[in-house]
Amino acid sequence: MMFSFTPFSDKEITHQQNLVDVLKSLGQDYPEHYIENPDSLDVKRGYDLIHKGKTKPPDGFASNAISKFYTCTSCHNVVxxxxxxxxxxxxxxxxxxxxxxxxxxxxxxxxxxxNKESWYNDDYVLKYGSLVEKAKGSLKESINLCATVCSQGRELEDWEMKSILSYLWSLQMKIGDLDLTDKEIDHINKLAESDSDSAKAYLKSHYLTKSPATFADLPDSKEKGYPMEGRPQFGKAIYELGCQHCHHAYGESDLVLDNSILTFKWLKKHIPENSKKSIYEIIRNGSYSELGHKEYMPNYTLEKMSHQQVEDLRAYIELNLK
Structure with a gap:
């Protein structure tokens, strides 16, 4: 596994440079979680921890799993x-x-x-309360919150945190990822000569510095749903790329959602219920860890699944019963 890190040049800004280094040249300090030139072995360990939940530590043969229930990729992509x-x-x-x-x-x-500047934003305080206070402004605290509460696991050791951060720095944004035209790059270079703050602001206008999170309301009537017509072709994608990511045989959830008529009948039956078996309840409210059943499902914020898309999922379920 090979990872490359593009060093910053004092010359003009180009598509190949790391975003964090360009912002540093414009007067913004490196973030608290910054790691300069991460060691390739740390990056490899971080990859294992993110994708597998454990790895070979600096001393010893194998680390203990961070969580018995999840890996980071249960809920997060890496692309x-x-x-x-x-x-x-x-x-x-x-x-x-x-x-x-x-x-x-x-x-x-x-x-x-x-490259984000805050995490666990907005309405996440409704679910995690004061725990969000430290996590919102610190990627390290966010990682530990995710490990201990969201994943129902343990706090990371220092070498694990360093490894994960090293891997995450291999996933950092470059100037080229902002899809700037050559004309826009020239504009930034000119701004940088006389007004670094404006150059920095212009760069940041081309990506979100935080991921907004809005906890959405349930429809007034689950029987009627949200007031929009579902699109089953998109519902199929949500079912296969979303629901079945965890709800499959030997997956993170005990509930298996396959493509059988029995499964679609079960889903349809529970749609109007006031229980987490309803797609409205589980998507919008998620579930919570319980005694004897620590695994739980995070809710989809409005930004991660729109009301329209919930109706798309419902339409796909109902289409399979016609």
Whole structure:
């Protein structure tokens, strides 16, 4: 496994340079989680921890799993998810996932996570309370919150945190990822000569520095649903790329959602219920860890699944029963 890190040059800004280094040249300090030239072995360990939950530590043969229930990729992708980095567009994200065969998940992708300036934003305080206070402004605290509470696991050791951050820095954004034209690059270079703050602001206008999170309401009537017509072709993608990512044989959930008529009948039957068996309840409210059953499902915020897309999923379920 090979990872490359592009050093920053004092010359003009180019598509190949790391975003964090360009911002540093414009007067912004490196973030607290910054690691300069991550060691390739740390990157490899971080990859294992993110994808497998454990790895070979610096001393010893094998680390203990961070969580008995999940790996980070249960809820997070590690590649770009959005064709346009400046907006929240659920349909564009879903179509991008369909084109690239990506899971359609609740968590923000780890790609570019080190370039964000806050985490666990907005309505996440409703679910995690004061725990969000430290996590919102610290990627390290966010990682530990995810490990201990969201994943129902343990706090990371120092070498594990360093390894994960090293891997995440291998997923950082470059100037070229912002889809700037050559004309726009020239504009930034000219701004940088006389007004570094404006150059920095112009760069940041081409990507979201945080992932907004809005906890959405249930429809007034689950029988009627949200007031829009479902699109089963998109519902199929949500079912396969979202639901079945965890709800499969030997998956993270005990509930297996296959493509049988019995499964679709079960889903349809529970849609109008006031229980987590209803797709409205589980998508919008998620579930919580319980005694004897620590695994739980994170909710989809409005930004991660629109009301329209919930109706798309319902339409696909109902289409399979016609």
């Amino acid at each position: 770009r998810e959005d064709p346009d980095l400046t907006v929240v567009d659920q349909d564009a994200r879903l179509k991008y996932a369909m084109q690239n065969e990506l899971p359609y998940l609740q968590g923000t992708t780890f790609w570019g996570a080190v």
